[in-house]
Amino acid sequence: MSRRRNRPLDQPPLQPPKKSPKTRFLNVLANTPKLVKLVWQAEPGYLLLSVIITLIRGLIPVTELYITKLVVDEVVANIGQLEAAGLTILGLVGLRFAISFLSEVANQVNNYSLQVLKDRFSIHANGVLIQQAIRLDLSHYELPEFHDTLSRAQQSGSDYPVRILGTLTGLLGQLVSFLSSIALLLRFSPWVMLLLLVTSIPALWASVKYSGRRFWLSRSQTQAGRRADYLQRVLTQNAFAKEVRLFRLGDYLLQQWMDIRRRFNNESAFLSRRFATVRGVAGTVANLGYYSAYGWTIVRAVQGTISIGDFTMYSGAFAQAQNVLQQILQSIAQTYEYNLYVSQYFEFLDLAPKVVEPPEPKPFPNPIRQGLELRNVSFTYPGASEPTLENLNLTVKPGESIALVGVNGAGKTTLLKLVTRLYDPSEGEIAVDGVPLSEIALQELRRNIGVIFQDFARYSLTAQDNIGFGDLSRRDDLGQIDAAAAAGGATEVIEGLDHGYETILGKIFAGGTDLSGGQWQKIGMARAFMSSAPILILDEPTAALDAIAESELFSRFRRLTEGRMTFFVSHRFSTVRMADRIVVLENHRIIEVGSHAELLERRGLYAKMFHLQASSYLEG
Numbered sequence: 378m379s380r381r382r383n384r385p386l387d388q389p390p391l392q393p394p395k396k397s398p399k400t401r402f403l404n405v406l407a408n409t410p411k412l413v414k415l416v417w418q419a420e421p422g423y424l425l426l427s428v429i430i431t432l433i434r435g436l437i438p439v440t441e442l443y444i445t446k447l448v449v450d451e452v453v454a455n456i457g458q459l460e461a462a463g464l465t466i467l468g469l470v471g472l473r474f475a476i477s478f479l480s481e482v483a484n485q486v487n488n489y490s491l492q493v494l495k496d497r498f499s500i501h502a503n504g505v506l507i508q509q510a511i512r513l514d515l516s517h518y519e520l521p522e523f524h525d526t527l528s529r530a531q532q533s534g535s536d537y538p539v540r541i542l543g544t545l546t547g548l549l550g551q552l553v554s555f556l557s558s559i560a561l562l563l564r565f566s567p568w569v570m571l572l573l574l575v576t577s578i579p580a581l582w583a584s585v586k587y588s589g590r591r592f593w594l595s596r597s598q599t600q601a602g603r604r605a606d607y608l609q610r611v612l613t614q615n616a617f618a619k620e621v622r623l624f625r626l627g628d629y630l631l632q633q634w635m636d637i638r639r640r641f642n643n644e645s646a647f648l649s650r651r652f653a654t655v656r657g658v659a660g661t662v663a664n665l666g667y668y669s670a671y672g673w674t675i676v677r678a679v680q681g682t683i684s685i686g687d688f689t690m691y692s693g694a695f696a697q698a699q700n701v702l703q704q705i706l707q708s709i710a711q712t713y714e715y716n717l718y719v720s721q722y723f724e725f726l727d728l729a730p731k732v733v734e735p736p737e738p739k740p741f742p743n744p745i746r747q748g749l750e751l752r753n754v755s756f757t758y759p760g761a762s763e764p765t766l767e768n769l770n771l772t773v774k775p776g777e778s779i780a781l782v783g784v785n786g787a788g789k790t791t792l793l794k795l796v797t798r799l800y801d802p803s804e805g806e807i808a809v810d811g812v813p814l815s816e817i818a819l820q821e822l823r824r825n826i827g828v829i830f831q832d833f834a835r836y837s838l839t840a841q842d843n844i845g846f847g848d849l850s851r852r853d854d855l856g857q858i859d860a861a862a863a864a865g866g867a868t869e870v871i872e873g874l875d876h877g878y879e880t881i882l883g884k885i886f887a888g889g890t891d892l893s894g895g896q897w898q899k900i901g902m903a904r905a906f907m908s909s910a911p912i913l914i915l916d917e918p919t920a921a922l923d924a925i926a927e928s929e930l931f932s933r934f935r936r937l938t939e940g941r942m943t944f945f946v947s948h949r950f951s952t953v954r955m956a957d958r959i960v961v962l963e964n965h966r967i968i969e970v971g972s973h974a975e976l977l978e979r980r981g982l983y984a985k986m987f988h989l990q991a992s993s994y995l996e997g
């Protein structure tokens with residue numbers, strides 16, 4: 378995908394921008410070329426087919442009217458002399474039938490090509506959207522505004538582009554049809570055309586206005602809509618099912634869901650009511666235009682200035698021109714409305730990641746010789762008023778294991794997010810052997826880090842995927858997967874599964890087997906050990922493990938981390954002791970660094986926390 382213009386995620390507007398209506402209208406339509414390009418990239422053949430058929434269909438009504446005129450004139454001129462006119466009339470009726478047949482074929486081919494176009498484009502548009510969602514970084518996912526934008530893009534992206542396309546090709550056909558009717562009607566009177574045009578304008582205005590209001594209403598409902606969707610998930614998904622029942626949350630949350638949905642319905646009904654009168658009046662004005670023109674043709678036919686065939690043709694052409702004009706105006710209003718929605722799709726595609734690839738990437742040092750260095754690293758979460766980390770300095774040698782210790786919220790996980798470049802420091806720099814992490818290609822950096830986070834993912838896929846995802850290039854290497862399972866302490870878990878590595882984990886899919894929290898953690902650990910990356914990150918690796926599993930990990934730890942720089946976070950001091958050095962974080966800063974023995978001797982925060990935990994085990 379091409380690189381896009383940088384646009385940070387701002388609070389998206391909930392009100393129409395303050396511009397003149399004309400500028401706003403044109404701005405909105407400006408998405409159309411972008412969109413046609415997107416569809417053209419996806420399906421040029423079907424797009425072309427659709428356009429050609431539409432053009433043909435546009436010419437059919439006028440041709441039919443003209444033949445009808447010829448038939449009527451022929452009939453009127455030959456009343457009582459069937460032999461004289463029979464053949465000509467038969468030929469004309471045959472021609473009319475052939476055109477109807479052609480029209481039917483064109484309709485069906487058009488339906489088919491639009492359906493195929495819609496299905497194929499929907500995959501393309503969603504593919505582009507997902508590609509963009511993968512490209513964007515973690516910081517986006519942690520902002521509510523991002524989820525609003527994503528949700529709007531998902532709603533708008535798969536459906537509206539094809540709707541616009543349908544409307545646009547329809548518009549093309551309507552224009553052809555309209556122009557050909559005009560060609561007929563100009564012979565009658567240009568003033569009539571003007572009358573039809575002017576009396577149709579209020580209807581266009583009302584439609585555009587109503588479409589715009591509906592769009593801004595739906596946009597202002599995004600966050601509440603997401604809340605309703607969320608409540609629906611809470612009420613229907615496995616992860617919440619236990620608590621919803623035990624805490625009897627069902628009716629309470631359902632009521633909240635109902636309130637939101639009912640409010641939406643009321644707002645929509647209110648808008649519809651407000652516009653009903655306006656649209657009714659506009660429609661009546663348009664009808665007045667038509668009936669005035671119709672009356673005029675009757676007068677001229679009675680005066681004898683036009684033939685009966687002409688009268689049939691003109692009155693048909695008025696009806697058609699009026700009808701097509703309404704359709705054209707309706708299509709313009711619709712294009713406007715759909716463009717508003719599609720702009721939300723492009724709004725999402727225009728977002729740019731904050732963690733960016735270096736223009737000229739440097740290789741990851743292999744092997745690491747000097748180590749990893751934090752130089753005056755500070756970090757503030759987007760939107761936060763206080764820094765989470767402030768002026769950290771630390772050098773970690775290759776092969777060294779570091780335990781991060783601190784109270785809840787001290788910033789341990791945040792530091793690991795910086796090392797993996799899920800975020801970049803707000804100030805300072807992290808470097809491996811002097812090469813800043815920001816100068817190494819993201820893929821390469823991440824290939825060189827094995828990781829399990831505290832909130833690791835539980836994929837409802839096979840056990841093999843759950844472990845193999847740690848190094849996708851070796852997902853099929855069962856030997857490696859076995860070794861990783863052993864390293865993570867997951868061998869027994871796998872042996873207990875009905876179909877071994879083929880077993881689907883979780884309860885979402887048929888045949889799936891759910892695991893206990895500790896068993897999942899062992900699988901997650903195995904995933905981290907799948908790669909032989911020189912840096913290993915284990916965030917709370919033993920939180921869900923029983924005492925035996927923890928002690929087994931302890932005994933394997935040296936061997937597993939030998940030669941690898943390891944960072945781990947733990948609140949269990951039995952785990953923390955495994956580290957070569959312990960780094961203690963408090964109030965955004967590193968306050969102590971040293972081995973277990975050194976820190977005990979220092980009698981600082983570490984010693985205090987350690988004794989507190991130890992005494993709670995020994996007491997009683």
Ligand SMILES: Nc1ncnc2c1ncn2[C@@H]1O[C@H](COP(=O)(O)OP(=O)(O)OP(=O)(O)O)[C@@H](O)[C@H]1O
Nearest residue numbers: 519758761765783784785786787788789790791792
């Ligand atoms: N995405 C985020 N946006 C804003 N603030 C965040 C975000 N994630 C964490 N924080 C804040 O940063 C601080 C540090 O969080 P972090 O998860 O790094 O702590 P931790 O030391 O790992 O805590 P714990 O021991 O509870 O796991 C907390 O105050 C938290 O509220």
